[in-house]
């Protein structure tokens with residue numbers, strides 16, 4: 674389960690806090706040191722940890738907490754509230770245009786992050802909500818990626834628009850939008866090309882699509898198991914092309930959780946969904962408060 678190790682460590686800190694009837698400022702300081710260590714070991718961004726611990730400490734050493742009835746519980750509650758805040762507090766929903774208009778969503782991400790799987794998962798969720806989605810194969814560099822999208826589309830019952838690998842991604846996207854308009858489709862997902870690393874050509878290609886089409890959302894898929902690398906990738910994509918949100922994949926296998934806890938605070942962009950497995954149904958909306966509860970037990 675995700676966050677196991679962080680969760681265990683924080684539980685230990687909380688157990689100590691709960692066992693004390695009276696808390697001194699030193700007790701809180703000691704607990705915060707342990708919280709800090711646990712977060713750093715979970716690969717949470719260093720600056721994020723520092724400001725998190727400061728926010729909790731500032732609130733926790735106040736008179737009303739330390740002199741309150743149940744100071745241990747109050748400190749734990751503050752940790753939970755600050756953790757919610759760190760991840761964005763509210764669930765962020767993708768808002769589509771009215772059904773008679775086409776919403777275009779551009780999916781981007783590095784190769785292997787889970788983009789092609791995730792785009793099919795997402796299309797499936799919207800199909801189940803009564804939308805008419807189309808998956809568009811804009812990754813012209815890897816024929817296997819086109820095939821994979823077709824296979825995934827078939828599995829979830831969503832049509833796939835492909836033009837092989839001899840056209841420019843922007844031209845494929847334009848043709849797909851015309852196709853959508855003619856076929857009563859109101860949600861177009863562009864599955865763009867990934868690369869092994871951030872590279873200039875990839876960014877230029879994405880920027881060209883964004884500059885020429887009316888993209889409603891640019892969504893980045895990042896692999897949560899890559900920890901702070903995922904955060905750095907998100908920062909770079911946001912700086913270069915601008916993203917509206919992130920989908921964090923492979924959270925099911927991430928025992929540390931550093932990316933989930935850092936991305937919003939570092940990039941300012943919300944986590945929209947999390948990938949919880951390889952099956953095309955394994956995608957969950959990201960609720961910061963539920964995630965904080967899961968981590969804190």
Ligand code: GDP
Pocket residue numbers: 782783784785786787788789790791821867922923924925926947948949950951955
């Ligand atoms: P792409 O190169 O970014 O398009 O990545 P793929 O969609 O091909 O995914 C790469 C691998 O990650 C595949 O084996 C997927 O099954 C797997 N994968 C994608 N999302 C998840 C997830 O949320 N959990 C797990 N466990 N595996 C995932």
